[in-house]
Amino acid sequence: MSAASSRNGSPRELARLATAVENGAPVPASLPQGEGLIVGITGPPGAGKSTLVGALIDELRRREKRVAIIAVDPSSRSTGGAVLGDRIRMQRHHADPGVFIRSMATRGATGGLAKTSAALARLFRGAGFDFVILETVGVGQDEIDVTATADVTVVVLVPGMGDDVQAIKAGIMEIADVFAINKADRPGVDQTQREIEGMLSLSHPKPGQTAVPIFRTIATDGTGVPELLEYLLSCPRLARKAPAAVLGIDHLGLAVRSIEHSLAFYRDQLGLETTLRETVAQEKVHVAMLPLGDTRLELLEPADPTSTIARFLEKRGPGLHHVALRVADLASMANTLEASGIRLLAQPQKGAGGHLYVFLHPGDTGGVLWELIQD
Ligand SMILES: Nc1nc2c(ncn2[C@@H]2O[C@H](COP(=O)(O)OP(=O)(O)OP(=O)(O)O)[C@@H](O)[C@H]2O)c(=O)[nH]1
Ligand SMILES: [Mg+2]
CATH class of the missing domain: 3.10.180.10 (2,3-Dihydroxybiphenyl 1,2-Dioxygenase, domain 1)
Structure with a gap:
């Protein structure tokens, strides 16, 4: 398939390609690299990641940017209901050709979730999406691997986590480029902000990393989302060296x-x-x-x-x-x-x-x- 047809190709054709890539097929070599920003969104279950992604989509569509979402469900979480739930929550964008959503559970991913989601992200970026969002649940090794593909990774936390922040600290410090304290309509936001700042002050910044900003969002009504998006849009793309052939x-x-x-x-x-x-x-x-x-x-x-x-x-x-x-x-x-x-x-x-x-x-x-x- 030619690069041109995939850039302008039908959602159906893209869906077919995405399924092939999920099953281990290589991303078509004819596809250009693309200029889109790959954004990782991760955080503990129920933090409001999917709702936040929905709010980001609204904001991006207002700016006429095309966005692809890969909702990754790494684990072992038994039901599979979350992935389906995400799909339903994002459904208001379903008829919009500027939005492409792909849910991915461990089942069906050959050769490792991280590898497959990275390949999918490359596919969507190559297909001309301005924004590719990788949403993944939890803060474990799977999420660290998945978000390694991202140009920038947002860790979503919620007020009142207390000891939980400590518990997931190790994973977070490795991957967070940005924090979003979501559900900022709830009590305990200042406390959570202090805890995050405390952790940041103890950690060594990644080489070349600037200060890690902390945003407050209410994903359900969009408060703070334009500010978060502005910041994301200002982030540099990772240097993308073609892998040695x-x-x-x-x-x-x-x-x-x-x-x-x-x-x-x-x-x-x-x-x-x-x-x-x-x-x-x-x-x-x-x-x-x-x-x-x-x-x-x-x-x-x-x-x-x-x-x-x-x-x-x-x-x-x-x-x-x-x-x-x-x-x-x-x-x-x-x-x-x-x-x-x-x-x-x-x-x-x-x-x-x-x-x-x-x-x-x-x-x-x-x-x-x-x-x-x-x-
Ligand atoms: N009060 C309040 N509720 C929110 C906010 N954001 C999300 N929620 C609610 O939190 C619940 C979980 O939201 P989701 O977006 O499904 O969270 P998630 O992190 O994607 O969840 P998983 O994918 O299951 O890990 C839903 O009932 C949302 O309506 C917020 O800013 N404030
Ligand atoms: Mg979700």
């Missing part, structure tokens, strides 16, 4: 007529050890692996005269056959390469060790047979 050389593949004979050089002269001997049926080849620093030599001896390696030996003689690169995301890289006209010799497939691999057509790469590998 190529991690290193995994191995050099050497075509040999006989592994036994070759070892006279590699083992006896160079002192390399063989850690693996196997026959790969699908490639009709005997393989020996010899670790070498961060990489490996892979000796390839034909197991059958019709194998690719046998034909290579016939045509070119023994020698360097291919170079394998370790990559972070084989599927999306293969997509990108194909989209730019580089042919794959086959679709990515699973090797014997459970890794994914694919070969690129040497005619499209300047004569080198490159293999891409992902563990």
